[in-house]
Amino acid sequence: MTDGESRPDGWDLPPDATAMVDDYFERLRAAGLAGSLTAGAGVDRRRGDDGENVVADLRAHVRDRLHGTAGTPEDVTRVLSELGPPEALAAELASTVSEGTDDGQLAGGGSTRSSGSVLGIPYDLRAPTSARFASRWWNPLDRRILVPKAWGVGWVVNLGALAVLTGVVRPDDEDVPFATVPPKTVAATLMIPVVGLAVFAVFAAISWAYLPAIVPTHWGISGRVDGHGTRGSTLLYISLLAAAPVALATWVHARRQPPLNRVAASALSLAMVVQSIAVLAQTLFAVAGGTGVWPLWTGLACGLVLAFVLLVRVSHIGRTAEQRRDLSTGSTKGCV
Amino acid sequence: MAAGGEAIPSQFRKGVVELAILALLHSDEAYGAEIVDRLGRYPGLAISAGTAYPLLSRLKKAGLITSVWRESPVGPPRKYYRLSAEGEGAFGGMAKAWTDMKDAMDSLLGREATHD
Numbered sequence: 001m002t003d004g005e006s007r008p009d010g011w012d013l014p015p016d017a018t019a020m021v022d023d024y025f026e027r028l029r030a031a032g033l034a035g036s037l038t039a040g041a042g043v044d045r046r047r048g049d050d051g052e053n054v055v056a057d058l059r060a061h062v063r064d065r066l067h068g069t070a071g072t073p074e075d076v077t078r079v080l081s082e083l084g085p086p087e088a089l090a091a092e093l094a095s096t097v098s099e100g101t102d103d104g105q106l107a108g109g110g111s112t113r114s115s116g117s118v119l120g121i122p123y124d125l126r127a128p129t130s131a132r133f134a135s136r137w138w139n140p141l142d143r144r145i146l147v148p149k150a151w152g153v154g155w156v157v158n159l160g161a162l163a164v165l166t167g168v169v170r171p172d173d174e175d176v177p178f179a180t181v182p183p184k185t186v187a188a189t190l191m192i193p194v195v196g197l198a199v200f201a202v203f204a205a206i207s208w209a210y211l212p213a214i215v216p217t218h219w220g221i222s223g224r225v226d227g228h229g230t231r232g233s234t235l236l237y238i239s240l241l242a243a244a245p246v247a248l249a250t251w252v253h254a255r256r257q258p259p260l261n262r263v264a265a266s267a268l269s270l271a272m273v274v275q276s277i278a279v280l281a282q283t284l285f286a287v288a289g290g291t292g293v294w295p296l297w298t299g300l301a302c303g304l305v306l307a308f309v310l311l312v313r314v315s316h317i318g319r320t321a322e323q324r325r326d327l328s329t330g331s332t333k334g335c336v
Numbered sequence: 337m338a339a340g341g342e343a344i345p346s347q348f349r350k351g352v353v354e355l356a357i358l359a360l361l362h363s364d365e366a367y368g369a370e371i372v373d374r375l376g377r378y379p380g381l382a383i384s385a386g387t388a389y390p391l392l393s394r395l396k397k398a399g400l401i402t403s404v405w406r407e408s409p410v411g412p413p414r415k416y417y418r419l420s421a422e423g424e425g426a427f428g429g430m431a432k433a434w435t436d437m438k439d440a441m442d443s444l445l446g447r448e449a450t451h452d
């Protein structure tokens with residue numbers, strides 16, 4: 001028997017009635033644990049606390065309903081039947097409690113939180129997917145310019161929101177981003193980062209002769225060099241920085257992922273290739289005696305701008321395809 | 337009072353605004369900015385474009401509304417929204433449920449007012 005079964009007015013349930021109530025709430029608790037209603041073994045603490053509070057309130061409710069009765073087994077059965085089977089009640093409670101605690105985009109699964117936020121800084125340590133990357137980089141329906149990273153800590157720029165903000169795209173230009181874009185166009189977007197990678201390769205080959213054995217590899221906030229490495233390892237690192245995203249984008253295209261995923265992968269890899277070219281340019285700039293990191297920042301900006309232009313252009317192609325489909329009948333408002 | 341000091345909980349308002357959009361589209365089709373403008377005439381239902389388009393997208397994914405591009409007499413083509421057949425049925429049920437809830441709430445709030 002729990003402490004809650006004794007009341008200040010001195011009224012107590014008969015032992016057999018108490019046993020029936022305890023049994024009911026034990027079943028409710030067991031069903032709730034299975035459905036993540038209560039805290040249990042490491043399930044989301046906030047949701048668990050809410051669930052425990054609701055269970056405590058329900059227990060008090062049952063006692064109130066039984067107060068003034070003889071507390072016979074028939075009375076207990078009647079009151080508990082009003083709540084329904086404990087398993088069904090647990091499912092209903094889990095649904096109700098989770099409505100107030102879930103963050104639709106950040107909810108993690110399992111017994112530990114693999115995504116969420118700490119001190120207002122979002123994190124997501126779930127296995128990355130091309131769909132999540134794409135929806136964070138291009139989502140015109142989400143007005144937030146900065147959205148949580150698809151993988152890692154911090155934020156990324158939602159280029160879709162930026163396109164809406166600048167007026168080059170309307171939120172509902174496309175029913176589903178890039179879904180009506182001709183497949184050949186979607187596939188062709190991959191050629192842009194591939195060409196960029198070729199440009200990088202040529203640039204790297206030419207740069208080799210101009211780089212000393214030891215080259216700058218890191219710059220402080222003030223723009224001063226604070227790290228060095230060998231020419232070979234540095235060029236290898238920068239080459240991987242350029243090639244790996246393009247390889248991943250190629251994999252996304254080869255896997256026949258949805259058009260949004262494929263175009264976003266092309267745009268993201270294009271941005272990375274441009275940034276890699278900028279890193280190489282920054283290295284050459286420092287070797288030549290230049291100070292500051294403006295080549296790096298310029299490359300970063302150029303990469304984002306080119307990705308933005310690519311995504312907007314493909315979005316316009318998708319919008320045009322939708323319009324061509326719908327307007328082929330020549331209908332106008334009022335004469336449909 | 338809702339958590340966080342909101343006069344009306346966001347989930348409650350979201351549901352009401354969705355019904356309001358269905359009601360607008362029940363009478364006639366409309367494009368996005370037009371829906372925002374028409375809801376803006378009702379202070380309790382006013383929403384921004386940033387709220388309207390995700391709601392429209394959600395209703396469309398649920399199959400309750402459809403969209404179609406139409407030439408505009410002024411400017412570029414516009415995307416018009418209207419109720420689907422499924423949306424018409426859902427709207428009827430939701431409108432009935434709303435009326436029942438409104439009557440119940442009017443009765444409840446009126447009764448509580450006499451106790452104040």
